[in-house]
Amino acid sequence: MDFLLDNFVALTVTGLSLGAIYALVALGYTLVYGVLQLINFAHSEVFMYGAFAATWTVYAMGGRAGASTGAVIGYLLAALVAAMAFSGLIALLLERVAYRRLRKQNAPRLIALISAIGASFALAELMGLRDKVADFLGLGETLRPYVRGARNSSGFPEIIDTTPLFTLGDYDVTNIDLLVITSALVMMLALDLFVARTRFGRGIRAVAQDPESASLMGVNSDRTVQLTFLLGGLMAGAAAVLYVVKIGSIRFDTGFLLGVKAFTAAVLGGIGNLRGALLGGFVLGLAENYGSALIGTEWRDVVAFTLLVVILLFRPTGLLGESLAKART
Amino acid sequence: MLRTTMTWRVAATTMAAGLLLTACGGTTSDEEEASDAAGGGCAVSLGFFGALTGDYAALGQNIKNGVQLAIDQYEGDCDVTLEEYDSQGSETAAPDLAKSAIDDDAVIGIVGPAFSGESAAAGPIFAQAGLPTITPSATAPTLAENGWETFFRMLGNDDTQGPAAAAYISDTIGSTSVFVMDDASEYGAGLAGIVEETLGDDVVGTDTIQLKADDFSSSVTKVTASGADTLFYGGYYPEAGRLIKQLRSGGFDGTFVTADGVKDPAYIEAGGSATEGTIITCPCVPPEDTPEFFDAYKQATGDVPGTYTAEGYDATNVFLAGIDDGALTREAMLEFVANFEGPGVTKEIAFDDKGEPTNVVVWAYKVEKGEIVADAEIPTS
Numbered sequence: 003m004d005f006l007l008d009n010f011v012a013l014t015v016t017g018l019s020l021g022a023i024y025a026l027v028a029l030g031y032t033l034v035y036g037v038l039q040l041i042n043f044a045h046s047e048v049f050m051y052g053a054f055a056a057t058w059t060v061y062a063m064g065g066r067a068g069a070s071t072g073a074v075i076g077y078l079l080a081a082l083v084a085a086m087a088f089s090g091l092i093a094l095l096l097e098r099v100a101y102r103r104l105r106k107q108n109a110p111r112l113i114a115l116i117s118a119i120g121a122s123f124a125l126a127e128l129m130g131l132r133d134k135v136a137d138f139l140g141l142g143e144t145l146r147p148y149v150r151g152a153r154n155s156s157g158f159p160e161i162i163d164t165t166p167l168f169t170l171g172d173y174d175v176t177n178i179d180l181l182v183i184t185s186a187l188v189m190m191l192a193l194d195l196f197v198a199r200t201r202f203g204r205g206i207r208a209v210a211q212d213p214e215s216a217s218l219m220g221v222n223s224d225r226t227v228q229l230t231f232l233l234g235g236l237m238a239g240a241a242a243v244l245y246v247v248k249i250g251s252i253r254f255d256t257g258f259l260l261g262v263k264a265f266t267a268a269v270l271g272g273i274g275n276l277r278g279a280l281l282g283g284f285v286l287g288l289a290e291n292y293g294s295a296l297i298g299t300e301w302r303d304v305v306a307f308t309l310l311v312v313i314l315l316f317r318p319t320g321l322l323g324e325s326l327a328k329a330r331t
Numbered sequence: 332m333l334r335t336t337m338t339w340r341v342a343a344t345t346m347a348a349g350l351l352l353t354a355c356g357g358t359t360s361d362e363e364e365a366s367d368a369a370g371g372g373c374a375v376s377l378g379f380f381g382a383l384t385g386d387y388a389a390l391g392q393n394i395k396n397g398v399q400l401a402i403d404q405y406e407g408d409c410d411v412t413l414e415e416y417d418s419q420g421s422e423t424a425a426p427d428l429a430k431s432a433i434d435d436d437a438v439i440g441i442v443g444p445a446f447s448g449e450s451a452a453a454g455p456i457f458a459q460a461g462l463p464t465i466t467p468s469a470t471a472p473t474l475a476e477n478g479w480e481t482f483f484r485m486l487g488n489d490d491t492q493g494p495a496a497a498a499y500i501s502d503t504i505g506s507t508s509v510f511v512m513d514d515a516s517e518y519g520a521g522l523a524g525i526v527e528e529t530l531g532d533d534v535v536g537t538d539t540i541q542l543k544a545d546d547f548s549s550s551v552t553k554v555t556a557s558g559a560d561t562l563f564y565g566g567y568y569p570e571a572g573r574l575i576k577q578l579r580s581g582g583f584d585g586t587f588v589t590a591d592g593v594k595d596p597a598y599i600e601a602g603g604s605a606t607e608g609t610i611i612t613c614p615c616v617p618p619e620d621t622p623e624f625f626d627a628y629k630q631a632t633g634d635v636p637g638t639y640t641a642e643g644y645d646a647t648n649v650f651l652a653g654i655d656d657g658a659l660t661r662e663a664m665l666e667f668v669a670n671f672e673g674p675g676v677t678k679e680i681a682f683d684d685k686g687e688p689t690n691v692v693v694w695a696y697k698v699e700k701g702e703i704v705a706d707a708e709i710p711t712s
Contacts, residue, residue: 019443054588067604153386155569155601164580178580220537250576252602253569259543294549300515300539302549 006295011171012013013291019179021287022186026241027264028271028279029193030093030234036210036274037230040111042120043176044096047125048235052089052242053252054129056081056210058148065161077161078243086239097228105227115262122257130254155253158246182244189240190280193233196274202229210274237279266310272320281321285309342707343443359552374410375659376437377402377650379643380428380453380464381445385419389595391445394467395639398442400631401647407655414438422448429453433460439664440465440650442643447471447518448479450482457481463665465649470591470614471521475685483668483682485642487614487691487711488517493525495693495709496590500530500561503695504586505709508535510559511548512574515539522590522622523565535559547574551581560585562647564579567592579605586610594638599701610706611696615639616677617705622677 006013027049034042088156100121104114119243128135129223133152136142142149162181166174197203208216217223245260246252271282285305293305317323379398382391395415402413414435416428425444432438433456441457441464444450450469457464458479465483466474472490475482501504503604509530513523520539527534536557538550554562562585564571571593578587587606591613599606618625618636624644628636653667672681678690698708 005553005556009556012552012556013549016552020546020548151597151600153388155572157572157600157603160603166582174582176580249573250580250603250605251573255543256545260545290546293551295552298539299547299550299553300541302541302544308582 006292009295010175013295014288015170015173015175015179017288017291018284019182021284022183023241023265024267024286025283026186026189026237027260027292028283029237030278031265032273032276033230033234034281037206037227040114041118043115044100044122044125045234045238046257047122048089048093048096049238049242049260050126050129050252050254050257051092052085053246054240055088056085056243056246057156057252059084060159061147065159065286067160067163069161074161082240082243083260085242086211086236089239089242090232090235093231094228097231118310120150126254126257153254155251158252162247178248182248185240185244189237192278193237206230266306270310270313270320272322275322276318332333340521352582361631369514373408373659374437375439375654376412376414376415377647378416378432378438378441380416380432380441380443381418382420383415383417383421387420389597390468390638393640394643396632397636397640397643398647400628401644401651403631405651409654411651411654418444418449420446420449422452425449426456427454429456433462438462438663439659442467442646444469447474448524450474452483460664461661463661463668465646465668467646468639475687481665483686484644484688486688487693488687489522491524491691491711492590492612492614492693493522494529495711496563496588497526499562499610499612499709500588501533504561506561507533508559509533510536510554510557510562510563512538512540512562514570515568516542518592519566523563526563542570544570545573546576551577551583554578554583555581562587564589568595568598570600572598575602575609577606590643591615594703597601599698606698609698611703612693612709613696614691614693615642617694619705621676641677645680647679648675649680
């Protein structure tokens with residue numbers, strides 16, 4: 003208890019920055035669920051591919067420790083664009099290959115769920131076997147720096163030197179903490195505005211509310227579904243950049259646990275609710291850190307999931323509960 | 332719709348035919364090999380048991396390459412073939428693999444199992460069948476306490492590595508405030524427990540992380556809040572790489588000491604420049620200290636030996652010496668290994684009545700300029 007109180011600020015700031023990443027990934031689950039009532043379990047792989055895209059981009063640009071501030075910003079922006087583009091592409095591909103046929107044939111949701119799990123394994127293993135794939139295509143030598151150690155962690159080039167910016171309580175808030183939390187908030191705000199204010203956003207909300215009426219009113223529901231997957235992918239790409247900056251490395255199977263956590267965050271906040279995903283992410287990140295401090299680090303996940311069960315017992319629809327369809331602008 | 336079904340049928344038929352062909356091909360070549368082997372004076376097999384694919388394949392491949400080199404260099408009268416038992420490092424796969432090894436009568440010795448967990452699972456089966464095993468890498472002390480007559484170990488266990496790591500922390504680093512952390516695995520928690528016990532009052536805090544965890548922010552806070560100037564971590568390289576990176580960016584600037592489970596280039600890949608200057612203890616001899624083996628290995632594979640490659644080579648040579656001595660059954664081999672005394676590339680080899688090596692060495696390695704290099708031998712009591 004004393005430990006928690008003595009280090010409250012440190013645990014809060016690092017918990018929030020982890021929660022911000024959960025929240026960005028959670029948005030992908032919540033968006034797709036809101037529109038299709040489908041849990042896209044392969045979303046965690048969309049995130050993982052983005053993290054690799056970010057790592058490879060900075061590596062290819064020759065990013066290393068000691069770069070000037072201007073260069074670092076350049077690297078980060080390039081990584082962000084590459085990760086968002088790649089994640090968005092994978093998300094669209096996923097929709098096309100794993101879901102569209104099932105959706106057209108009105109297959110039961112359970113079938114789509116199984117398809118999602120299958121796609122998740124296929125994508126993760128493809129990344130884990132990328133050295134074999136490259137060898138098979140005869141590109142093994144050319145791509146060596148990108149495919150070597152395919153089953154181990156790939157380190158993100160150390161372009162950012164962690165420096166304390168200002169002191170809050172007795173914790174030195176670092177540039178990375180600040181970068182992660184503010185970028186996540188900005189992305190979230192942008193998405194919220196997009197869904198609330200634009201024509202495409204209105205389409206998404208309309209399809210979420212009633213797909214048939216929406217299409218009668220002239221909303222192209224296929225487009226809308228694609229757009230939903232794309233938005234989720236873009237958010238996952240942004241989360242991926244923040245993840246590699248904060249954690250420092252990525253591995254082909256990282257998506258699994260992070261996906262489960264992000265999904266938890268989405269449910270915690272109320273699945274189908276964008277602001278709920280944000281709140282859920284932050285609550286989960288904080289709960290994990292406070293729980294580790296109070297009970298012990300080995301109980302971290304237990305604390306997180308116990309919290310989920312308790313909250314769902316009292317609020318079965320999650321903290322905010324309100325669905326995407328009913329969201330007011 | 333009809334067309335689709337037809338296409339699938341054709342594809343399925345083709346695939347089935349292909350499978351059949353492959354299956355036939357496999358059988359033929361097996362028979363040929365068998366008859367070839369029977370043509371020699373005597374034919375026996377040695378097995379390698381460990382991860383050759385999967386997440387921990389790097390360690391298994393290192394050892395297998397040493398085993399392979401020893402067999403390639405062998406010039407005796409017998410035909411010695413290597414049987415590979417790829418466990419992927421999994422405890423659940425180990426018993427079945429062990430059964431298939433004991434069912435093959437030609438196999439008279441096993442190099443492995445490589446990990447402590449799979450050794451614990453497969454050990455009773457080998458013991459029952461009387462098939463001698465020499466592990467080149469499993470370090471859990473309890474493995475030798477089960478009364479398995481077939482268990483032999485080529486390296487010092489964690490009861491020597493743990494105190495040696497503790498001695499290095501107290502004597503060489505001179506630290507009196509140490510934080511001890513582990514990953515709750517059989518190996519990591521066991522080793523960290525021994526270090527903690529040996530250091531006694533110098534331990535200012537402990538923490539346990541989870542395998543595959545990626546964010547360690549609360550652990551980092553615990554370490555920095557404890558004021559420790561040295562941290563010992565018992566675990567494997569994936570977590571160690573992420574941990575040291577986050578410790579450094581979280582403001583911990585003390586010495587990071589860890590053990591053989593981290594001694595792999597993948598640790599530096601994951602941890603980057605944060606790994607610089609970190610200490611890794613290992614009951615293994617630096618490759619530079621075994622120049623003959625080092626050169627032979629480099630010539631044969633074009634690569635430098637990895638962690639425990641030399642131990643795998645030594646273990647295989649014990650079996651090969653047995654074959655030369657006429658120990659062509661499991662019973663004879665077991666007796667030969669138990670009484671073996673002779674020089675190996677890593678140490679003077681001999682086993683005590685529990686199967687532990689009588690000579691053990693523990694070395695401290697250091698990360699310098701992105702490479703794991705030998706630092707100093709740690710005296711063991």
